[in-house]
Amino acid sequence: MEPEKSHGGHGRDSEKIRMLRLHRMMVTIRATEDALADEVKKGEIGCPVHLYSGEEAVATGVCDVLRVDDWVYSSHRSHGHYLAKGGDLYRLMAEVYCRSEGCSKGRGGSMHLSSPEIGFPGSSAIVSGSISLAVGTALAFSLKKTNRVAATFFGDGAMGEGVMYESLNLAALYSLPLIFVCENNLYSTHLPISKCLANVRIAPKARAMGVPAITVDGNDVMKVQVAAKRAIAKARRGDGPAFIECLTYRHRGHVGPNYDVEKGLRSQEELDSWLKRCPICTLEKRMIGSNYATKKELAAITAEVNKLVLSTRQEAKRCGWPHGPEETEFRGVFRGSV
Amino acid sequence: MRTMTYVGALNEALHQLLEDDENVILIGQGVTSPWYVGQSCTGLIERFGDRRVIDTPVSENAVTGAAVGAALAGLRPILEHPRLDFMYYAMDPIANHAANWHYMFGDQLSVPLTIWGIVNRGGEQGAQHSQSTHAMYAHLPGLKVVMPSTPFDVKGLLRSCVYENNPVLFVDDRWLYPIKGDVPEDHYSVPIGKGTVRRTGKDVTIVATSFLVHEAAKAAEALAAEGIDVELVDPLTVKPLDSGLIISSVKKTRRLVVVDGGWRSYGAASEIMATIGESAAVGSLAAPMKRITLPDSPAPASRALERYYFKNSEDITREVRKVVGGSK
Numbered sequence A: 001m002e003p004e005k006s007h008g009g010h011g012r013d014s015e016k017i018r019m020l021r022l023h024r025m026m027v028t029i030r031a032t033e034d035a036l037a038d039e040v041k042k043g044e045i046g047c048p049v050h051l052y053s054g055e056e057a058v059a060t061g062v063c064d065v066l067r068v069d070d071w072v073y074s075s076h077r078s079h080g081h082y083l084a085k086g087g088d089l090y091r092l093m094a095e096v097y098c099r100s101e102g103c104s105k106g107r108g109g110s111m112h113l114s115s116p117e118i119g120f121p122g123s124s125a126i127v128s129g130s131i132s133l134a135v136g137t138a139l140a141f142s143l144k145k146t147n148r149v150a151a152t153f154f155g156d157g158a159m160g161e162g163v164m165y166e167s168l169n170l171a172a173l174y175s176l177p178l179i180f181v182c183e184n185n186l187y188s189t190h191l192p193i194s195k196c197l198a199n200v201r202i203a204p205k206a207r208a209m210g211v212p213a214i215t216v217d218g219n220d221v222m223k224v225q226v227a228a229k230r231a232i233a234k235a236r237r238g239d240g241p242a243f244i245e246c247l248t249y250r251h252r253g254h255v256g257p258n259y260d261v262e263k264g265l266r267s268q269e270e271l272d273s274w275l276k277r278c279p280i281c282t283l284e285k286r287m288i289g290s291n292y293a294t295k296k297e298l299a300a301i302t303a304e305v306n307k308l309v310l311s312t313r314q315e316a317k318r319c320g321w322p323h324g325p326e327e328t329e330f331r332g333v334f335r336g337s338v
Numbered sequence B: 001m002r003t004m005t006y007v008g009a010l011n012e013a014l015h016q017l018l019e020d021d022e023n024v025i026l027i028g029q030g031v032t033s034p035w036y037v038g039q040s041c042t043g044l045i046e047r048f049g050d051r052r053v054i055d056t057p058v059s060e061n062a063v064t065g066a067a068v069g070a071a072l073a074g075l076r077p078i079l080e081h082p083r084l085d086f087m088y089y090a091m092d093p094i095a096n097h098a099a100n101w102h103y104m105f106g107d108q109l110s111v112p113l114t115i116w117g118i119v120n121r122g123g124e125q126g127a128q129h130s131q132s133t134h135a136m137y138a139h140l141p142g143l144k145v146v147m148p149s150t151p152f153d154v155k156g157l158l159r160s161c162v163y164e165n166n167p168v169l170f171v172d173d174r175w176l177y178p179i180k181g182d183v184p185e186d187h188y189s190v191p192i193g194k195g196t197v198r199r200t201g202k203d204v205t206i207v208a209t210s211f212l213v214h215e216a217a218k219a220a221e222a223l224a225a226e227g228i229d230v231e232l233v234d235p236l237t238v239k240p241l242d243s244g245l246i247i248s249s250v251k252k253t254r255r256l257v258v259v260d261g262g263w264r265s266y267g268a269a270s271e272i273m274a275t276i277g278e279s280a281a282v283g284s285l286a287a288p289m290k291r292i293t294l295p296d297s298p299a300p301a302s303r304a305l306e307r308y309y310f311k312n313s314e315d316i317t318r319e320v321r322k323v324v325g326g327s328k
Helices: A011-041 A056-063 A079-084 A089-096 A131-143 A156-160 A162-173 A203-208 A221-236 A268-276 A279-289 A295-318 B006-020 B044-048 B060-072 B084-098 B134-138 B151-162 B212-225 B243-253 B268-277 B280-284 B303-309 B313-325
Strands: A071-074 A150-155 A178-184 A213-217 A242-247 B002-005 B024-028 B053-055 B076-081 B114-119 B144-146 B168-173 B180-183 B196-199 B204-208 B230-234 B237-239 B256-263 B290-294
Touching: A011 A056, A011 A079, A011 A089, A011 A221, A011 A279, A011 A295, A056 A079, A056 A150, A056 A178, A056 A221, A056 A242, A056 A279, A071 A079, A071 A131, A079 A089, A089 A295, A131 A150, A131 A162, A131 A178, A131 B060, A131 B084, A150 A156, A156 A162, A156 A178, A162 A178, A162 A203, A162 B060, A178 A221, A203 A213, A203 A242, A213 A221, A221 A242, A221 A279, A279 A295, B002 B006, B006 B024, B006 B044, B006 B151, B006 B180, B024 B060, B044 B053, B060 B076, B060 B084, B076 B084, B076 B151, B084 B114, B114 B151, B134 B144, B134 B168, B134 B237, B134 B256, B134 B268, B144 B151, B151 B168, B151 B180, B196 B212, B196 B243, B204 B212, B204 B243, B204 B313, B212 B230, B212 B256, B212 B313, B230 B243, B243 B268, B243 B280, B256 B268, B256 B313, B268 B280, B268 B290, B290 B313
Parallel strands: A071 A150, A150 A178, A178 A242, A213 A242, B024 B053, B024 B076, B076 B114, B114 B168, B144 B168, B204 B230, B204 B256, B256 B290
Antiparallel strands: B002 B180, B144 B237, B196 B230
């Protein structure tokens, strides 16, 4: 078996390095979403944007354990997964602005990010749409006798789709190296989970289909990472799929920069209670408590990341629009012959 | 050259494809069943094992998505659906995912997937075990649709589909299975997007698809006896359509009858007629174009109704006679 990732050092040193790495990624995702939210408010971004703020620990904790040749499928709320898997920030931002140097050449927009070279084949905006694709990729990895793993991220809303249960069954039936990661953020667009699921307990549904499942605090990146590490190691050994239900909350509304409180969809009290449990704050408290970093050092990292994100945003905004014969004649519908 | 049945040629193509390339897998409902797929899959499981010949549970949506995900990851799967009727459950992975992927993500990954959809109708099977839904798929950008009609073409087209870098719907018709024809032993390819002239003539062009090519050929024989000289064009691929071949034939014969096993409205026949309608050939038409299709009705079960519902050589003969008779 190959090592999961070279984390360097031992004991406290390695834990400190790991926490700093996880922290930087979560801060990068948050800064990106904040930077994009401002542009949506100003009308500079026209494409619908589903922000990941508040859920950073899930993508960060899982992707940190994956290798670059493992594949991750994602949903409409895709920015965090793309970045955590190692996607390029400039190409993400250019895509959200729908510009020519975007990761999908401006044809996909925020919901359709792709970067195959880092194991991110694409994100689907159809709820539960990429679950079965991940099943097939895991099947291919298994048939080719590699020890690569596929993972798929989706929300609690995806549990309402029939294809989810078909996919869970197939993954268990064929013992595939596939990690199902459910971001249970309590809402399916505007509807609370209680109006979507008669039984709101999600992990037992996966178990009923034959996939071992656990529920973890999705706002604690260390807990997500531990669960992911165990599941991924097992899948890599050829011991079948796993389902990780991560309890979390999206700070912003279903789509756009606002909070869905103004629309009467959620209460300010509920939002505030989750803002207090912000995954970045949780990690920072732990790092400070363990003497891995000072408040000042963490603030400096955040400032540095913010600066990078804002300068990248400027650069992305300067990128040209897709045009020219290749784009305006709508080529690329088919790939050319072998 | 050997003569063999259409189903024999299809079976041989599957054997050769699985033998030649370990990236090819066969996955779908009933690929080891004694009745789902006729004799088309005989001997495959014994020879290639259950890792490459996967008989799946009844989960059309997820199994189709899985075939798409396997294709993205580098395999060249052949995904089998025993009836097009059952494929409605699989529309999302085909339309939203496979057909969009290459364009939507900026020319990066593509989906080299062959979707083998079987038409299996007649025998009083009724509305949910009879459909020919090829036109719905042909409407989608990003998906190709082929409809082989002979033993030679089924073998060569299946190979082209498997080595195509894009998703293709390979529409297969169980009524073709016993038909015999010449088939080379070695492997070969019949190109996607190229039609063929099955019979040359000067009075009227019949464009017919799949099983109806054979009914149209019978009609052409009968009409020849009456002095009507039919040119029979088999497009073999309905998307992308070999429009040049059809246009040049119609320019010559100045008459067009299209015969397709789908429904009348918004179907393959409509598209073929529209292609002529937009072309220079429209100015040379000596008679209005005609389509022979299923009526806009679900398939009935009763044999007393089936004989009016499914079209045959007599229907074609009668309609062509009208088109030519009124204008000759």
